Amino acid sequence: MTAGTESASALYDIPGPRALARHRRYAWITGALLLAAAGFVVYKLVDTGQFSVVKWRPFAYKGIQRLLLTGLANTLKAFGWAALASLVFGVVFAAGRLSDHRAVRWASGLVVEFFRAMPLLVMIFFIFIALRLDPMLSLVIGLTLYNGSVLAEVFRSGVNAVPRGQREAGYALGMRKTQVMTYVLVPQAARSMLPAIVSQLVVALKDTSLGYLITYQEFLYSGKLIATNLDYDLPFIPVVMVIAPVYIGMCMLLSWCAGRLARLERRSPRSKAVPVRTELPQEI
Amino acid sequence: MDVLTDNLSLYGQGLWGTVQLTLLAGALSLALGVLIAGFRVSPVKALRAFGTGWVTVLRNTPLTLLFFAALLGLPRFGVVLPFTVFAVLALGAYTSAFICEAVRAGINTVPTGQGEAARSLGMSFRQTLSLVVLPQAARSVISPIGSTLIALAKNSAIAGSFSVTELLGTYKPLGERGFSVIWSFVWIAVGYLIVTLALAGIFGLLERRFGVPR
Numbered sequence: 190m191t192a193g194t195e196s197a198s199a200l201y202d203i204p205g206p207r208a209l210a211r212h213r214r215y216a217w218i219t220g221a222l223l224l225a226a227a228g229f230v231v232y233k234l235v236d237t238g239q240f241s242v243v244k245w246r247p248f249a250y251k252g253i254q255r256l257l258l259t260g261l262a263n264t265l266k267a268f269g270w271a272a273l274a275s276l277v278f279g280v281v282f283a284a285g286r287l288s289d290h291r292a293v294r295w296a297s298g299l300v301v302e303f304f305r306a307m308p309l310l311v312m313i314f315f316i317f318i319a320l321r322l323d324p325m326l327s328l329v330i331g332l333t334l335y336n337g338s339v340l341a342e343v344f345r346s347g348v349n350a351v352p353r354g355q356r357e358a359g360y361a362l363g364m365r366k367t368q369v370m371t372y373v374l375v376p377q378a379a380r381s382m383l384p385a386i387v388s389q390l391v392v393a394l395k396d397t398s399l400g401y402l403i404t405y406q407e408f409l410y411s412g413k414l415i416a417t418n419l420d421y422d423l424p425f426i427p428v429v430m431v432i433a434p435v436y437i438g439m440c441m442l443l444s445w446c447a448g449r450l451a452r453l454e455r456r457s458p459r460s461k462a463v464p465v466r467t468e469l470p471q472e473i
Numbered sequence: 474m475d476v477l478t479d480n481l482s483l484y485g486q487g488l489w490g491t492v493q494l495t496l497l498a499g500a501l502s503l504a505l506g507v508l509i510a511g512f513r514v515s516p517v518k519a520l521r522a523f524g525t526g527w528v529t530v531l532r533n534t535p536l537t538l539l540f541f542a543a544l545l546g547l548p549r550f551g552v553v554l555p556f557t558v559f560a561v562l563a564l565g566a567y568t569s570a571f572i573c574e575a576v577r578a579g580i581n582t583v584p585t586g587q588g589e590a591a592r593s594l595g596m597s598f599r600q601t602l603s604l605v606v607l608p609q610a611a612r613s614v615i616s617p618i619g620s621t622l623i624a625l626a627k628n629s630a631i632a633g634s635f636s637v638t639e640l641l642g643t644y645k646p647l648g649e650r651g652f653s654v655i656w657s658f659v660w661i662a663v664g665y666l667i668v669t670l671a672l673a674g675i676f677g678l679l680e681r682r683f684g685v686p687r
Contacts, residue, residue, distance in 0.1 A: 199592075200580075200601050200602060201515075215517045215520065216519035216520075219523060236551075306670075307627075307665065308628070308641070309630075310641060311630055311658070314658070318644065318654055319658055391533070399631070401537055426550065429538075433534070436533075437530060440534070441529065
């Protein structure tokens with residue numbers, strides 16, 4: 190493949206004039222289809238009266254705005270606590286899984302695998318309904334157990350991915366296991382794990398919206414309170430149009446940070462000298 | 474134990490609902506995901522942009538919000554379908570973004586020589602992708618697709634809170650019948666473990682039979 194073209198793809202030839210014309214035709218067709226779809230959506234929106242003043246008026250009220258902002262603050266609060274707690278949980282259980290004692294290793298492995306295998310919502314419901322904790326606490330504990338377990342795996346695989354020579358060199362210098370861990374392995378692993386950690390935080394942020402299902406007064410729940418109000422003619426679609434961009438924007442910002450960290454990491458001369466590859470978790 | 478034996482049909486219905494949701498949404502997400510992955514590596518820029526947009530937006534949307542928009546928003550829009558269909562659509566679309574990324578990663582693991590050889594035989598992009606590259610990529614994406622589908626099975630629990638029949642939703646009628654909440658949750662958890670372990674087993678078998686190391 191010659192340099193200078195837009196792709197290094199092995200899947201197709203560099204398009205000649207006729208292929209380019211064909212591609213342009215495809216581009217037009219794609220654009221037209223998307224435009225038609227968008228047009229249909231807008232037509233439907235107008236047709237079902239989604240832009241009526243009644244449905245949008247609530248967003249001009251101070252009380253409604255405050256309700257939405259409180260919801261957003263609650264979402265961020267749950268996210269912050271959950272992120273902090275899952276990092277701690279992850280560190281503790283990763284240390285457990287890397288322990289020299291078989292019983293500790295086995296027990297932490299069991300805990301981590303169990304919480305990774307359970308649906309998050311089942312755990313949250315269990316804590317909320319069976320243990321009768323309050324919604325915020327149930328949400329934060331559920332998020333911590335799940336994301337903490339995933340992070341424990343990330344930490345473990347990160348530490349294990351540091352080349353063996355590093356550990357052996359540490360021991361050869363007479364370091365203890367804890368010293369090898371804290372001075373040699375963890376600093377190198379941490380750098381490579383950072384993108385994986387941040388993308389797991391995106392998952393945690395997305396999953397705070399599960400709080401809606403256990404009546405935690407978070408962002409989506411505030412939206413639902415507005416959307417089910419008969420006075421405003423049930424503005425479901427306007428609420429979605431206001432809430433979705435905020436949620437997606439927040440998550441995209443965090444995802445972008447993760448991507449940027451990964452790029453920086455790949456370019457850093459330190460990681461070129463001793464490459465440490467951490468396996469990325471399934472961010473779903 | 475009584476909780477399970479006295480309510481076997483209720484649990485059975487719930488489990489069947491979860492399996493159904495997983496299978497239908499899984500099929501939809503696989504079809505969509507492979508198609509979008511094809512878009513993302515295609516020579517047409519507009520298709521690539523569409524694929525990127527699809528994946529970026531869906532990966533960053535909370536699934537609960539997607540359910541909220543689809544199940545409660547779309548009916549206001551004049552689209553009236555059974556809730557199960559909405560749930561399958563929402564789950565399928567959401568999961569397709571992750572399937573797409575897995576497939577794309579798989580396409581990148583196929584040595585470039587394969588694509589180049591196909592092209593030198595005069596194959597078009599579509600032929601190169603579908604006859605040469607995808608069959609080889611498929612063997613290296615078995616386990617990532619397996620874990621995505623397991624995540625899908627777990628995510629289907631959200632549908633229960635939007636009045637779709639599935640396993641998690643069974644806690645409510647059980648509570649009304651006065652059974653112990655803790656035990657009803659234990660059996661729900663067992664049900665989910667059965668589904669996810671079965672999926673893991675199937676994909677483990679596939680991986681052993683067809684898989685290649687990446």
